Amino acid sequence: MAVKSTNITPVEHRIAKRDRWAVNRHRGGVIWFTGLSGSGKTTLAFALEQTLFAQRYNAYVLDGDNVRHGLSADLGFSPLERAENIRRIGEVAALFADAGVIVLTAFISPYHADRRRARDACGDAFHEIFLSADLDTCEGRDPRGLYSRARRGEIPEFTGISAPYEIPEDPELIVDTGRHTISDCLEQLVAYTERAFGFESLAIGKSE
């Protein structure tokens, strides 16, 4: 790649999203997973990221691991701090979407108001995916023993036990991770992503 930029006249504007999409051959956007602890958010986010990567999509997972130790390292787990954590994730997701990336967020995000704010930050690019496994199913899995600890009162305000989960009223997609295998859920997600973000979606005259 040689320097081809002599005598340019710099202009202070961003690259148009559609130009990024055309190069990437897919839209940027946000796949916002929401659901109880144990509903499969992290598992499916990473599985979807890997599948998309293999198909040459630019995809990236935001989860507790890379957000809570960095961007939100200053935040605890009070209701206000949890809301601020989700607010920041929504704003960062909007930046990734603007950059042409498909960002997958894996956070319980139990409240309408917080998800609504994330949607507002991201605009049309926001796709809310409700992983609808119910409490019995999720508590039965309890892969990290969190429900047991919550039942013993060791974790305050644990979603589903001592704090509410507000079921999404109008998500873009519901995936029943209580009834379907992980492979089946992943297939649904890949099909949805291709439809919503894939190359053929670029021809549709949606607004940016």
Next chain:
Amino acid sequence: MAVKSTNITPVEHRIAKRDRWAVNRHRGGVIWFTGLSGSGKTTLAFALEQTLFAQRYNAYVLDGDNVRHGLSADLGFSPLERAENIRRIGEVAALFADAGVIVLTAFISPYHADRRRARDACGDAFHEIFLSADLDTCEGRDPRGLYSRARRGEIPEFTGISAPYEIPEDPELIVDTGRHTISDCLEQLVAYTERAFGFESLAIGKSE
């Protein structure tokens, strides 16, 4: 792109950075511009983004426009809030770098401590570019009239006038935007970026 993902066994790990780099044919990382108001950070960030985009790099600018109205909309301009703003930008830059993007940040970021913290967040991916136009030059340009307002006392703690700018001690690159034309500065930046992030850099046995 058909579904090719039946019978997968999901694994909860991220895609390795090197795998992203191989597909993108360049490294991800952070080009952290620092310099006085009027030193050319925004102009050069957008010009570099456009040049890189034309050469099929994934590049994205973070600046006051897309950060201060979103992620940092809750922050004012007190010293503590400015430090927190730069901290968040450093953490978001680290996420973009991890996602394989070359992120260009255009913020005065006048303090060693704040830049050091951003470097720590980003690790090896961090490249500090000092735009070294001096105060007289920048104040002479004053494209938005900010220096005039600062001299009249209308903007408190304005870098270079009523607040210090701590000159980088060991930046990866110094570009003298006071002596060189924008085109010449851009050429230096493109050459640096190709050397540090380009396809040929992938063969070098640097750590991730």
